[in-house]
Amino acid sequence: xxxxxxxxxxxxxxxxxxxxxxxxxxxxxxxxxxxxxxxxxxxxxxxxxxxxxxxxxxxxxxxxxxxxxxxxxxxxxxxxxxxxxxxxxxxxxxxxxxxxxxxxxxxxxxxxxxxxxxxxxxxxxxxxxxxxxxxxxxxxxxxxxxxxxxxxxxxxxxxxxxxxxxxxxxxxxxxxxxxxxxxxxxxxxxxxxxxxxxxxxxxxxxxxxxxxxxxxxxxxxxxxxxxxxxxxxxxxxxxxxxxxxxxxxxxxxxxxxxxxxxxxxxxxxxxxxxxxxxxxxxxxxxxxxxxxxxxxxxxxxxxxxxxxxxxxxxxxxxxxxxxxxxxxxxxxxxxxxxxxxxxxxxxxxxxxxxxxxxxxxxxxxxxxxxxxxxxxxxxxxxxxxxxxxxxxxxxxxxxxxxxxxxxxxxxxxxxxxxxxxxxxxxxxxxxxxxxxxxxxxxxxxxxxxxxxxxxxxxxxxxxxxxxxxxxxxxxxxx
Numbered sequence: 172x173x174x175x176x177x178x179x180x181x182x183x184x185x186x187x188x189x190x191x192x193x194x195x196x197x198x199x200x201x202x203x204x205x206x207x208x209x210x211x212x213x214x215x216x217x218x219x220x221x222x223x224x225x226x227x228x229x230x231x232x233x234x235x236x237x238x239x240x241x242x243x244x245x246x247x248x249x250x251x252x253x254x255x256x257x258x259x260x261x262x263x264x265x266x267x268x269x270x271x272x273x274x275x276x277x278x279x280x281x282x283x284x285x286x287x288x289x290x291x292x293x294x295x296x297x298x299x300x301x302x303x304x305x306x307x308x309x310x311x312x313x314x315x316x317x318x319x320x321x322x323x324x325x326x327x328x329x330x331x332x333x334x335x336x337x338x339x340x341x342x343x344x345x346x347x348x349x350x351x352x353x354x355x356x357x358x359x360x361x362x363x364x365x366x367x368x369x370x371x372x373x374x375x376x377x378x379x380x381x382x383x384x385x386x387x388x389x390x391x392x393x394x395x396x397x398x399x400x401x402x403x404x405x406x407x408x409x410x411x412x413x414x415x416x417x418x419x420x421x422x423x424x425x426x427x428x429x430x431x432x433x434x435x436x437x438x439x440x441x442x443x444x445x446x447x448x449x450x451x452x453x454x455x456x457x458x459x460x461x462x463x464x465x466x467x468x469x470x471x472x473x474x475x476x477x478x479x480x481x482x483x484x485x486x487x488x489x490x491x492x493x494x495x496x497x498x499x500x501x502x503x504x505x506x507x508x509x510x511x512x513x514x515x516x517x518x519x520x521x522x523x524x525x526x527x528x529x530x531x532x533x534x535x536x537x538x539x540x541x542x543x544x545x546x547x548x549x550x551x552x553x554x555x556x557x558x559x560x561x562x563x564x565x566x567x568x569x570x571x572x573x574x575x576x577x578x579x580x581x582x583x584x585x586x587x588x589x590x591x592x593x594x595x596x597x598x599x600x601x602x603x604x605x606x607x608x609x610x611x612x613x614x615x616x617x618x619x620x621x622x623x624x625x626x627x628x629x630x631x632x633x634x635x636x637x638x639x640x641x642x643x644x645x646x647x648x649x
Contacts, residue, residue, distance in 0.1 A: 202227035204308040212313045225274040237263040243288035247279040285315035331399035351473040355456045375400040438480035442466040451510045517552035
């Protein structure tokens with residue numbers, strides 16, 4: 172009996188263990204933390220914005236600490252605010268007292284010294300349940316080091332660049348910058364001299380000008396050729412647009428000869444009138460499309476060239492990107508006095524799908540979170556020039572955007588419609604492992620029970636075979 176009791180005790184303990192396993196969470200952590208930097212490199216005096224995100228497994232209140240290097244960074248403010256924020260050097264207290272699965276904090280710092288500054292969020296807990304901790308997160312920002320401030324190029328004064336270009340009448344568009352090589356100038360009919368005055372960075376450079384100084388009505392191109400003393404050559408082009416005797420711009424064009432087809436729709440190249448608001452930093456210019464000179468618009472760096480297109484009934488109109496002779500849709504966002512050009516061909520990060528949102532009457536392509544818990548945020552792919560794309564997260568309620576450097580290009584685009592939270596790969600693996608373990612343990616318990624039953628039956632049969640009842644008469648032996 173003692174052996175049977177001991178085995179039954181083991182079985183009971185195993186059953187209790189299985190029951191407790193199904194009541195326990197699969198992971199000990201109550202959620203995760205993440206840190207996003209507005210920039211990973213900056214100089215002294217510049218501002219750094221940090222976004223700390225607490226993502227919980229269940230809606231709850233949360234509190235934590237953001238620790239930073241107070242010798243390199245100076246706390247400015249935090250949103251949402253807390254009475255204790257910034258009162259302890261090196262620590263910003265983050266307290267969210269509303270029930271939610273996601274909590275966001277925005278903290279601003281001023282860079283006050285050169286070097287690497289460490290930033291971390293650790294020890295965050297779900298309030299009221301101290302055992303449920305959130306995973307830690309950390310980042311490093313570089314301030315004023317050699318990587319941010321490359322040594323001055325001492326050979327720059329030998330390059331084939333100009334430090335100024337001036338004209339006798341009119342204004343250069345865009346404003347002169349050393350690295351911009353194409354300009355336009357509009358002059359009245361009475362002005363016929365396209366004289367140019369310029370100064371080179373290399374005092375020994377050779378300068379020649381191509382094109383006639385005498386201006387005819389319409390477009391007149393003059394090119395400044397700079398040859399430095401080291402043999403480097405750079406060309407600057409200034410196109411004069413001389414108005415006719417009635418003050419009309421003869422370069423304003425219309426007609427089927429300048430029809431442009433974009434996404435199977437026909438448009439005509441037009442000149443934006445005074446009611447059209449240009450994108451931030453763009454100015455009017457003239458460019459060549461096919462065999463014609465057409466009005467266009469360029470940014471201050473001369474990297475982006477736009478055409479203003481109108482369909483036949485003028486129901487659709489707007490700016491389109493002209494690149495390598497091809498015209499395509501142009502999407503942009505203006506934020507904090509800066510224009511961000513969107514690249515719709517970049518793959519979305521994993522866990523997002525392609526969509527659009529309305530911004531000031533314009534439909535902007537974006538990538539939305541699969542999880543509906545983050546429907547206030549979208550992700551944008553921004554063309555930073557030279558073929559480099561960068562992800563930004565845009566807060567559609569507050570109208571703010573911050574860089575997301577941790578997202579990598581080339582992730583698979585999820586084109587499905589939004590669905591509820593999808594279990595992570597780790598969680599699925601955990602569920603499978605626990606299920607396999609539980610089934611194996613149940614099978615082992617069944618085998619033990621069967622073995623105990625067979626052993627008990629065998630012992631019973633053995634006892635019956637050798638048991639003699641003293642009260643029963645036995646036959647005499649002969």
